[in-house]
Amino acid sequence: MFKNILLSVSLFCACTVGLAQEKAAYTPEMQAFHNISSNEIYKFVEELCKPEYQGRQAGSPEYMACAHWAANRFAEWGLKPGGDQGSYFQHFPIHYTEMTGPGKLEVITPAGRKSYQIAKDYFPGTNSLNGKTKASVLYAGYGLTAPELGYDDYKGIDPQNKIVLIESGVPCTDRNHKDYQAWNEKYISTVGRIANALKHGASGVLLIGKTSNPNIKHQGIIFCHISEEIANEILKPSGQERKALKEKINKSLKPASFDTGCEVEMQTETNYNPHSQTCNVIAVMEGTDPVLKNKPLILGAHLDHLGNHGGIFRGAWDNASGSAIVLETAKAFGKSGLSPKRTIVFILFGAEECGILGSAYYVAHPLYPLAQTLCMINLDMVGGGDGFSMGGIKSFPQLEKYFADANEKYIHRYLKTSEYRKMSPTAVARTDGATFNRADVPTFHTGTTGKYKNPMYYHDLRDVPELLDPEIMEDVAKFLFLGIAGVTSDATIQ
Numbered sequence: 001m002f003k004n005i006l007l008s009v010s011l012f013c014a015c016t017v018g019l020a021q022e023k024a025a026y027t028p029e030m031q032a033f034h035n036i037s038s039n040e041i042y043k044f045v046e047e048l049c050k051p052e053y054q055g056r057q058a059g060s061p062e063y064m065a066c067a068h069w070a071a072n073r074f075a076e077w078g079l080k081p082g083g084d085q086g087s088y089f090q091h092f093p094i095h096y097t098e099m100t101g102p103g104k105l106e107v108i109t110p111a112g113r114k115s116y117q118i119a120k121d122y123f124p125g126t127n128s129l130n131g132k133t134k135a136s137v138l139y140a141g142y143g144l145t146a147p148e149l150g151y152d153d154y155k156g157i158d159p160q161n162k163i164v165l166i167e168s169g170v171p172c173t174d175r176n177h178k179d180y181q182a183w184n185e186k187y188i189s190t191v192g193r194i195a196n197a198l199k200h201g202a203s204g205v206l207l208i209g210k211t212s213n214p215n216i217k218h219q220g221i222i223f224c225h226i227s228e229e230i231a232n233e234i235l236k237p238s239g240q241e242r243k244a245l246k247e248k249i250n251k252s253l254k255p256a257s258f259d260t261g262c263e264v265e266m267q268t269e270t271n272y273n274p275h276s277q278t279c280n281v282i283a284v285m286e287g288t289d290p291v292l293k294n295k296p297l298i299l300g301a302h303l304d305h306l307g308n309h310g311g312i313f314r315g316a317w318d319n320a321s322g323s324a325i326v327l328e329t330a331k332a333f334g335k336s337g338l339s340p341k342r343t344i345v346f347i348l349f350g351a352e353e354c355g356i357l358g359s360a361y362y363v364a365h366p367l368y369p370l371a372q373t374l375c376m377i378n379l380d381m382v383g384g385g386d387g388f389s390m391g392g393i394k395s396f397p398q399l400e401k402y403f404a405d406a407n408e409k410y411i412h413r414y415l416k417t418s419e420y421r422k423m424s425p426t427a428v429a430r431t432d433g434a435t436f437n438r439a440d441v442p443t444f445h446t447g448t449t450g451k452y453k454n455p456m457y458y459h460d461l462r463d464v465p466e467l468l469d470p471e472i473m474e475d476v477a478k479f480l481f482l483g484i485a486g487v488t489s490d491a492t493i494q
Contacts, residue, residue: 028336028337028338029336029338029482029485031336032332032333032335032336032338032481033332033410033478033481033482035332035335036328036329036332036474036477036478036481037328037474038470038471038473038474039470040328040331041324041325041327041328041470041473041474041477042324042465042468042470042473044320044323044324044327044328045316045320045321045324045383045465045468046465047069048066048303048315048320048323048324049314049315049316049320049464049465051312052065053065053066054307054308054312055305055306055307055308055312055313055314055315056303056304056305056307056315057096057098057214057304057305057306057307057308058094058096058214058278058304058350058351058352058353058354058357058358059094059095059096059273059276059277059278059351059354060096060098060276060307062307063278063303063304063350064278064279066303067089067279067281067303067348067350070088070281070303070323070327070348071087071088071089071281071283073327073330073331074088074281074283074330074334074346075088077330077331077334077335078334078335079283079284079285079330079333079334079346080283080284080285080286081282081283081284082282082283082284082345082347082367083279083280083281083282088281088282088283089279089280089281089282090279090280090281090282090361090362090365091277091278091279092277092278092279092280092350092351092357092358092361093275093276093277094276094277094278094350094351094354094357095217095218095272095273095274095275095276096127096214096273096276096278096307096354097126097127097128097218097270097271097272097273098270098271098273098307098308099124099268099269099270099308099309099310100130100269100270100271101269102118102269102310103118103124103132103266103267103268103269104132104265104266104267105118105121105122105224105226105230105264105265105266105267106264106265106266107230107233107234107262107263107264108262108263108264108265109233109234109236109237109261109262110237110261110262111237114233116226116230118310118311119310119311119461121210121226121227121229121230122210122224122225122226122227122230123210123211123212123224123225123309123310124223124224124225124268124269124270124309124310125205125207125213125216125222125223125224125225125268126212126213126214126216126306126307126309127214127216127217127218127219127270127272128218128221128222128223128224128268128270129218129219129220129221129222129268129270129272130268130269130270130271130272131222131267131268132222132265132266132267132268133163133203133204133222133265133266133267134263134264134265134266135161135162135163135203135204135263135264136162136163136259136260136261136262136263137162137163137164137165137206137234137259137260137262137263137264138157138159138162138163138164138165138257138258138259138260139164139165139234139235139238139240139245139256139257139258139259139260140153140154140157140159140164140165140166140197140257141153141166141167141171141245141249141255141256141257142166142167142168142169142170142171142187142193142249143164143166143167143193143196143197143205144170144171144187144192144193144196145196146183146186146187148182149179149182149183149253151171151253151254151255152255153166153255153257154196154200154257155255155257156255156257157257157258157259159197159200159201159202160200160201160202161201161202161203162202162203163202163203163204163205163206163264163266164197164200164202164204164205164206165206165208165231165234165235165260166193166197166205166206166207166208167208167246168190168207168208168209169188170183170184170187170188171183171249171250171253172184172250172253173250181424185424185426185427185428186426188428189215189428190207190213190215190216191215191216191217191355193205193207194216194217194219194221194223195219197221198219198220198221202221203221203222204221204222204223204224204264204266205221205222205223205224206223206224206226206230206231206234206264206266207223207224207225207226208226208228208231208242209225209226209228210225210226210227210228211225211458211459211460212225212306212309212313212459213225213306213353213459214306214307214353214354215353215354215355217355218272218274222266222267222268223268224266224268228242234260234262234264235260236262237260237261237262238258238259238260238261240258240260278304278350278351278358279350279358280347280348280349280350280358280359280361280362281303281347281348281350282345282346282347282348282362282367283330283345283346284296284343284344284345284346284367285330285333285334285340285343285344285346286343287340287341287342287343287344287488288339288340288341289341289342289491292341292342292343292488292491293341293342293343294343294368294369294372295342295343295368295372295373295374295494296342296343296344296345296367296368296372296373296374297342297343297344297345297373297374297375297376297377297484297487297488298344298345298346298347298373298375298376298377298436298441299326299329299330299344299345299346299347299376299377299379299480299484300326300346300347300348300349300359300376300377300378300379300432300433301319301322301323301325301326301347301348301349301378301379301380301432302319302322302323302348302349302350302352302353302358302359302380302432303319303323303348303349303350304349304350304351304352304353304354304358305318305319305320305353306353306459311461312461313459313460313461313463314461314463314464314465315463316383316463316464316465316466316467316468317381317383317384317456317457317458317463317467317468318380318381318458318459318463319352319379319380319381320465321379321381321382321383321468321473322379322380322381322382323348323379324473325379325382325473325476325477325480326346326347326348326379327348328474328477329346329477329480329481329484330346332477332481333481333484333485338485340485340488340489341488341489341490341491342374342487342488342489342493343368343488344484344488345367345368347362349362349432352380352431352432356429356430356431356432356434356435358432359432359433359435359436360435362435363435363436363439363441370436370439370440370441371440373436373441374442374487374493375396375399375441375442375443375444376433376436376441376442376443376444377443377444377446377480377484378431378432378433378436378443378444378445378446379445379446379447379476380431380432380433380445380447381447381456381458382446382447382448382472382473382476383448383456383467383468383469383472383473384448384452384453384454384456384467384468384469384472385447385448385449385450385451385452385469385472386413386414386448386449386450386451386472387413387414387415387416387448387449387450388407388413388414388415388416388446388447388448388449388475388476388479389415389416389417389418389445389446389447389448389449390403390415390416390417390418390444390445390446391417391418391444391445391446391447392418392419392420392421392442392443392444392445393417393418393420393444394417394418394419394420395419395420396420396442398490398492398493399487399493400417402482402483402484402485402486402487402490403415403479403480403482403483403486404417405482405486406478406479406482406483406486407479410478410482411475411478411479413472413475413479414449414450416449420442422437423437423438425438431445433445446476446479446480448472448476452469453469454467454468454469455467
């Protein structure tokens with residue numbers, strides 16, 4: 001009997017101790033971790049993709065409405081404003097173009113005239129000139145003039161007052177070629193092709209590839225992004241095939257420009273706003289350490305997308321996904337009751353799609369000196385896959401260990417890391433992280449890897465919330481929350 005009583009007491013004590021230990025382990029940090037929700041992240045994506053924001057085009061009133069919604073969330077979660085004059089907004093000037101009508105695109109061949117539908121077959125250039133032109137069409141290869149590489153697509157043709165049909169990319173595709181870097185750093189940009197066409201006197205440009213790109217600045221020329229089907233229709237009277245033409249140019253690195261023998265009539269209806277304004281949205285969780293509070297960690301993603309140009313580009317993957325994860329991570333910190341030693345700055349950048357203008361403005365006007373900024377973590381297109389990647393962090397083991405531990409202990413996803421690389425000053429910067437990298441701020445692009453459940457569409461009307469995977473997005477937010485919580489609480493990291 002005594003033994004039974006003693007055993008019961010022992011079991012009771014063991015259970016009590018176990019429960020006490022479990023309760024103690026359920027810290028505010030872990031409570032915040034478990035509160036991160038895929039449902040909530042998806043609701044944030046749906047909000048950012050609402051038709052009322054008209055595709056979040058930087059410079060537009062609709063983008064500003066979306067920015068105000070985000071700022072209100074930061075305020076609701078108790079995060080301090082980091083923008084101008086005590087607000088959450090860091091304003092900067094921008095020009096943007098809005099589409100005021102559908103315009104038209106017609107191809108005129110010896111066989112007759114054929115009209116094409118906006119959105120289905122083509123998109124007007126985001127910053128196209130308002131007007132129309134009708135002219136014969138010249139196939140001008142990649143539309144490039146590269147004298148130091150002995151290449152000129154305009155040699156031997158007269159584009160004056162004509163429309164040029166041009167490819168994206170560059171003719172040098174062999175990574176082992178001695179000039180590969182020169183081609184891909186200096187001539188990859190579409191902006192340069194438009195400027196080059198204008199310089200050679202063209203009245204219009206047809207860019208092969210049905211997409212939308214607000215990074216092409218307003219230069220006083222009419223242009224459209226067309227499908228490959230339209231390009232093939234234009235080439236048909238000449239007897240040339242586009243695939244064979246590209247292969248010929250790429251193999252020889254010599255132009256193959258010619259008159260296609262057909263005409264195009266194109267019109268874009270736009271309104272150019274040269275003196276608009278847009279903003280970054282900045283929130284701050286101030287650190288408690290008197291030194292480390294001035295040496296922040298930045299978590300950022302771009303909020304803007306393409307706008308409405310023949311249809312609303314909702315931009316779920318690019319980049320409502322990244323913005324929603326920043327918002328959810330910010331909420332987790334704001335509502336957690338944690339007091340990190342190091343300041344955390346949350347930034348939703350404006351005008352990334354226009355040429356990473358928001359991050360460039362922040363780097364030129366930082367809230368904290370860049371030399372004292374510990375690092376920047378960038379999120380862009382993080383809506384699918386089954387694993388994580390964190391580019392560059394492998395070179396910073398003091399930081400990497402917190403993210404690796406978070407994944408190993410709690411999330412259990414494949415994690416790919418890489419060594420840090422400084423960007424070439426001549427390389428084309430394509431993400432906000434590149435701006436910080438060039439400014440000597442250690443920058444880690446966090447993304448997803450592996451198999452996607454659904455197709456993802458880049459700069460396409462089909463980029464919608466329904467195709468995203470909220471579960472991987474939840475895990476990215478949890479991964480970042482625990483990793484950042486660890487880094488910002490470690491006073492030994494300088």
